[in-house]
Amino acid sequence: xxxxxxxxxxxxxxxxxxxxxxxxxxxxxxxxxxxxxxxxxxxxxxxxxxxxxxxxxxxxxxxxxxxxxxxxxxxxxxxxxxxxxxxxxxxxxxxxxxxxxxxxxxxxxxxxxxxxxxxxxxxxxxxxxxxxxxxxxxxxxxxxxxxxxxxxxxxxxxxxxxxxxxxxxxxxxxxxxxxxxxxxxxxxxxxxxxxxxxxxxxxxxxxxxxxxxxxxxxxxxxxxxxxxxxxxxxxxxxxxxxxxxxxxxxxxxxxxxxxxxxxxxxxxxxxxxxxxxxxxxxxxxxxxxxxxxxxxxxxxxxxxxxxxxxxxxxxxxxxxxxxxxxxxxxxxxxxxxxxxxxxxxxxxxxxxxx
Amino acid sequence: xxxxxxxxxxxxxxxxxxxxxxxxxxxxxxxxxxxxxxxxxxxxxxxxxxxxxxxxxxxxxxxxxxxxxxxxxxxxxxxxxxxxxxxxxxxxxxxxxxxxxxxxxxxxxxxxxxxxxxxxxxxxxxxxxxxxxxxxxxxxxxxxxxxxxxxxxxxxxxxxxxxxxxxxxxxxxxxxxxxxxxxxxxxxxxxxxxxxxxxxxxxxxxxxxxxxxxxxxxxxxxxxxxxxxxxxxxxxxxxxxxxxxxxxxxxxxxxxxxxxxxxxxxxxxxxxxxxxxxxxxxxxxxxxxxxxxxxxxxxxxxxxxxxxxxxxxxxxxxxxxxxxxx
Ligand SMILES: Nc1ncnc2c1ncn2[C@@H]1O[C@H](COP(=O)(O)OP(=O)(O)OP(=O)(O)O)[C@@H](O)[C@H]1O
Ligand SMILES: Nc1ncnc2c1ncn2[C@@H]1O[C@H](COP(=O)(O)OP(=O)(O)OP(=O)(O)O)[C@@H](O)[C@H]1O
Ligand code: SF4
Ligand SMILES: [Mg+2]
Ligand SMILES: [Mg+2]
Numbered sequence: 001x002x003x004x005x006x007x008x009x010x011x012x013x014x015x016x017x018x019x020x021x022x023x024x025x026x027x028x029x030x031x032x033x034x035x036x037x038x039x040x041x042x043x044x045x046x047x048x049x050x051x052x053x054x055x056x057x058x059x060x061x062x063x064x065x066x067x068x069x070x071x072x073x074x075x076x077x078x079x080x081x082x083x084x085x086x087x088x089x090x091x092x093x094x095x096x097x098x099x100x101x102x103x104x105x106x107x108x109x110x111x112x113x114x115x116x117x118x119x120x121x122x123x124x125x126x127x128x129x130x131x132x133x134x135x136x137x138x139x140x141x142x143x144x145x146x147x148x149x150x151x152x153x154x155x156x157x158x159x160x161x162x163x164x165x166x167x168x169x170x171x172x173x174x175x176x177x178x179x180x181x182x183x184x185x186x187x188x189x190x191x192x193x194x195x196x197x198x199x200x201x202x203x204x205x206x207x208x209x210x211x212x213x214x215x216x217x218x219x220x221x222x223x224x225x226x227x228x229x230x231x232x233x234x235x236x237x238x239x240x241x242x243x244x245x246x247x248x249x250x251x252x253x254x255x256x257x258x259x260x261x262x263x264x265x266x267x268x269x270x271x272x273x274x275x276x277x278x279x280x281x282x283x284x285x286x287x288x289x290x291x292x293x294x295x296x297x298x299x300x301x302x303x304x305x306x307x308x309x310x311x312x313x314x315x316x317x318x319x320x321x322x323x324x325x326x327x328x329x330x331x332x333x334x335x336x337x338x339x340x341x342x343x344x345x346x347x348x349x350x351x352x353x354x
Numbered sequence: 355x356x357x358x359x360x361x362x363x364x365x366x367x368x369x370x371x372x373x374x375x376x377x378x379x380x381x382x383x384x385x386x387x388x389x390x391x392x393x394x395x396x397x398x399x400x401x402x403x404x405x406x407x408x409x410x411x412x413x414x415x416x417x418x419x420x421x422x423x424x425x426x427x428x429x430x431x432x433x434x435x436x437x438x439x440x441x442x443x444x445x446x447x448x449x450x451x452x453x454x455x456x457x458x459x460x461x462x463x464x465x466x467x468x469x470x471x472x473x474x475x476x477x478x479x480x481x482x483x484x485x486x487x488x489x490x491x492x493x494x495x496x497x498x499x500x501x502x503x504x505x506x507x508x509x510x511x512x513x514x515x516x517x518x519x520x521x522x523x524x525x526x527x528x529x530x531x532x533x534x535x536x537x538x539x540x541x542x543x544x545x546x547x548x549x550x551x552x553x554x555x556x557x558x559x560x561x562x563x564x565x566x567x568x569x570x571x572x573x574x575x576x577x578x579x580x581x582x583x584x585x586x587x588x589x590x591x592x593x594x595x596x597x598x599x600x601x602x603x604x605x606x607x608x609x610x611x612x613x614x615x616x617x618x619x620x621x622x623x624x625x626x627x628x629x630x631x632x633x634x635x636x637x638x639x640x641x642x643x644x645x646x647x648x649x650x651x652x653x654x655x656x657x658x659x660x661x662x663x664x665x666x667x668x669x670x671x672x673x674x675x676x677x678x679x680x
Contacts, residue, residue, distance in 0.1 A: 045461070045501045073510025073537045122509050122536065166627050180369070184396025206509070209535045211396050211565065217609060217623035239538050242611035283539040285568030287610040289592045293572055295543055302494050302541065 030099075031200055031233045032061035032084070037093035039079050039257075043306070052305045053079040055257035056093070061201065064231040066224075068248030068265060070241055070280065072302065076257040077237045078122065081203040084235060085117040098200065115145050118194035122206040124186035128178035134162075135174035138193055145197050161192050165222050184211040188219055195226050201233035208243060216240075220247050241284050245269045253277045256303050256313045259332065263340030273335070273342040275318045275350065312344065320350050356423070357559050358384040358407070358445075358527060363420035365399070365406040365583075372632045376402040378583040379420075381658065384527075387553070389560040391570030391591070393606065394580030395628060400563045401449075403580075404529050408441055424527075443473050446525040448516050448533035455516060456504040462515055463500030466522065473523055489518035492548050494541060510537045517545065524556060531563040546573045567610045571595055576664075579603045582628055582639035589665030599659075599667040601646045638669065646671040 039054040053076045061067055069077050082088045084095060086106045095102045097116060105113045121127055128137060138158040139151070148154035155174075162170035165188050178186060187210055194202050204223065208216045224247055227234050238244045244251060245265045252262040253274065261274040272278045282296040300317045303309070309316045315325040325346070332341040335348050365377040377399045384390055392400050405411050407422040407429060422429045424440060432440070449455070457465050463486065470482050487497045493514040504512060513536045520528060528549075534542040550573060553560060562574055570577050571591060578588040579600065587600040598604045605624045626643040629635060638644070641651040648671060656668040 041506070043501075043506060044503055051506075071538065073513075073541055074508040078508060168627055169630070172630075172632075180367070182397040182401070206536065210532060216565070217611075221623070239536070239542075240611070241539070246611060280538065280540060283543050285539075285543075285566075285572045286612070287567035287571050287595060287607055289571040289595050293543070293568075295540070298540060304496055304498075306498070 029062045030060055031063045031065075031097065033094075033096040033099075034059050034061075034084070035094045035096075037080070037083065037095065038091045039076070039083050039088065040091045049306050052257055052308055054083065054090070055305075055308070057254075057257070057259055058093075059252060059259065059262060061233050061235070063200075063233055064228060065250070066227065066234040066236055066248045068244035068251040069235060069237045069254060070239065070244055070251060071254035071260075072256075073239070074302070074305070075254045076305070077254055078205050079257075080254075081119060081205045081235065081237055085119050085203055086113050087119070111145070115197050116200045118197060118199040118202040120187075120190050120194050120202065120204040120207045122209065124190050124210065127190050128186070130177055130179045132177070133174070134176050134178065134181075134189055135159075137178075138162075138189070138196060141193050141196055147197065157196075161196065165192055166218055187211055188222075191219060191223060195223075195230075195232075198230050199232060201235065202227075203235045203237070205237045206239070207236070208238065208240065216243060223247065241269065241281065253280065256308055257305055258313065258343065259341075260314065260343045261341065262332070263338070267338070267340045271340075273340065273347040274314075274344050275320050275347075276314050314344075320346065322346070355386050356383045357386040357425065358382075358561075359421075359423040360384075360403075360407060361421040361423070363403070363406065363422060364418070365402050365411065366417045367402075368415050368417060374631045376583050376631060377406060380583075380585050382578060382585060382588065384559060384561065386559055387557065388576055389550075389553070389562065389574045391574035391577045392561065392563045392580060393565065393567060393570060393577060394586075395606070396565075397628060397631075398580040399583040400580055401531055402583075404447065404531065404561070404563065408445060408447065408529075409437060410447075442469075442520075442525070443523045444525055445527040445529065446520040446523065447529040447531065448513075448520045449531050455519075456512065458504055461501055461503055462507075466500070466519055469519065470522055485522065486518075489521055490515070492521070492552070493518045493545050510541065513537060514541070514545065517549075521556075526557065527559050527561065529561045529563070532565070533562075534569070535564065535566065542569070543572075567595070567607060579606065583631060584639060585668065586640070587667040587669075589661070589667075593661070593665050597673075599661060599665075599672040600669045601644045601671075601673060602640045603667075604673060605643075646673070 035058050037054055037057040041051040041053055043049045043051060057080060071077060083090050086102050097105060102113065135158055139154045142148050142154045142157060148157050159170045159174060162173050167173040167185065167188060187207060191207055208219055211219055220243060236244060236248055248265045250263060251265045251268040252259045254260065255276050261268060261277050268277065269281060272281055279296040279298045282294065285293045298317045311326040311328050312330045315321045330343045330345055332343050333345060334341050360380055360382040363377060363380045367374040367376055380403060394400055406418045409429065418430060424445065429437065466486055467482055470477060486500060490497055490499055495511060495514050499515060513533060517533055534545060549560065564570060574591055576589065577591045577594050579586045579602065581602050587594055587598065587603045594603060595607060598607065609624055624643060629639050629642065637652045637654055638656050641647045650670050656670050658666050658668055660666045
């Protein structure tokens with residue numbers, strides 16, 4: 001570990017301790033503790049090039065809490081999702097699920113891990129086998145995990161849930177094959193399947209990006225309702241910032257494999273501190289053509305995890321960057337002492353934040 | 355001038371014991387250089403319309419009726435051979451399922467070169483390479499991507515690669531079916547701005563299928579609103595989004611999530627569900643959910659009514675005050 005690494009993990013530990021203190025009364029309310037998570041890949045063609053997809057991610061997640069993750073495409077959101085539910089192993093760092101290292105849970109029983117942690121993927125078309133009827137896909141997930149004692153009971157459970165998410169008439173959807181559904185309809189099935197097992201937490205990776213807004217609302221309400229009722233924690237990855245703000249309790253903004261800003265959803269969206277977050281939010285458009293977007297420009301090439309800039313990882317594109325930004329690595333700071341952390345030492349000096 | 359003229363166009367999916375009328379007598383004229391955004395609820399037939407027009411549907415399990423003229427020639431009446439010259443080279447599509455198009459065992463560069471060679475066998479390797487790098491730059495990707503395999507790229511990077519690929523043969527029409535949905539807003543805006551800028555130069559007409567009304571508001575000249583396989587309203591974006599004539603257009607606009615003042619953000623849904631496309635019905639498909647519906651709406655299919663020659667709608671009780679109309 002380099003000195004910088006040590007410094008940053010100490011800082012992260014302090015941040016965590018502060019937060020922990022706040023939450024001490026709800027101590028066993030934590031379902032997930034993630035510390036200095038790293039995931040490096042080697043490129044197939046150039047084995048010597050290291051792809052640093054996750055480069056030190058730390059956060060905690062409460063039971064039933066929803067953490068929204070937004071950020072540049074390619075910044076490591078899906079990688080984080082896959083590592084969190086144990087689909088891939090981290091290169092370094094630790095994930096505690098219910099105070100137990102997920103590596104241990106996985107070693108003991110993969111099925112147990114799958115039941116506790118589920119994922120909804122970005123692309124619903126890849127998720128299902130087109131030769132198996134929707135009803136059978138859902139029933140067999142129940143059967144595999146010994147939920148519902150008879151086939152008849154399982155069928156009824158599946159029909160009820162189809163109805164609940166508005167796939168009507170439900171008997172009809174039960175009989176259909178995946179390729180007979182539209183992208184939106186398929187994604188609802190995918191969410192439904194992950195929820196059927198009543199997991200402790202789910203990672204939903206772009207679950208609504210293929211749904212139109214009216215159905216999106218329905219699915220978001222459904223996810224929200226189910227999660228609240230079952231006290232399921234959700235890591236909600238999305239590019240739709242308005243929707244993320246709606247469903248998430250807290251939001252983390254990622255850039256080049258790390259969290260640049262994290263805090264209460266409203267705080268982060270209405271009062272963004274990090275220059276990257278500000279640019280991101282200013283790029284959100286309105287459906288009214290009279291309110292043309294006035295996006296803050298971020299200059300330069302998009303970043304690459306194969307070539308991470310020195311100092312602040314955003315310094316080569318940041319409109320506020322100074323010489324110090326290009327040399328000093330940044331850590332997360334809680335300037336306002338309210339759990340709204342930002343990875344930019346100069347955030348409070350940028351005029352709007354002062 | 356119309357570059358694509360879709361006339362009385364219908365598509366049905368044929369199941370063992372059902373028929374889904376996914377596109378129902380659509381008439382749509384797409385003018386050269388006038389970008390069009392197609393919006394509508396999930397399952398409203400947006401993808402099917404373009405798949406049908408380009409004859410990419412399985413002919414055994416679907417039935418296409420009507421005509422679709424590209425530069426004066428009916429795509430539906432063409433032979434397969436004629437069609438293969440038009441598809442990709444003249445009209446190219448970036449699909450919702452774009453992530454599946456790449457071959458897992460080839461690098462992106464090899465894959466792109468192979469496709470290029472099919473249409474332009476005489477091209478030199480060096481030229482192709484230069485072209486590829488330029489196109490990748492256009493979608494904000496480094497040239498290293500050419501040496502990578504699909505699984506080494508993020509969802510958004512793959513999506514951007516397929517946009518670059520779709521421009522490779524310099525098509526006249528570019529159909530983007532949810533092609534930028536998987537991207538963060540900064541990247542999305544940058545790519546759409548870039549495409550917008552080259553459109554004139556390349557004489558490219560863009561058709562954008564999307565759920566994101568703000569993308570249409572900011573990047574498309576015209577908008578077409580679909581519901582249950584039918585066209586509901588079409589016109590210039592400023593007209594339709596500010597003063598919608600069709601109640602469904604208004605409701606769809608209202609369900610678009612915004613950053614509300616109170617900090618909660620609104621996610622309003624339209625009550626009820628879309629009608630079952632397998633069951634024949636009379637009248638307007640939106641009647642069951644529509645606040646304006648009258649008896650006539652349940653009986654008589656609304657015909658096209660014109661506000662002016664670029665703006666039309668299909669509704670018996672059009673709105674007067676537009677957005678504000680309750
Ligand atoms: N192969 C198929 N067999 C039967 N029905 C189908 C088939 N493919 C699509 N459908 C149905 O046709 C209708 C239109 O589907 P389509 O995919 O065109 O909708 P869409 O507007 O593109 O939706 P989305 O926004 O979700 O992509 C839907 O009701 C869908 O269930
Ligand atoms: N198996 C792999 N081998 C090499 N590089 C990989 C691999 N998987 C992911 N990467 C790289 O890791 C980075 C992060 O990818 P990831 O899919 O996590 O991004 P993301 O934030 O989910 O992006 P998007 O919003 O586009 O889905 C990308 O640069 C990608 O190229
Ligand atoms: S540290 Fe400097 S470069 Fe990085 S975000 Fe802050 S001001 Fe910009
Ligand atoms: Mg992703
Ligand atoms: Mg579609």
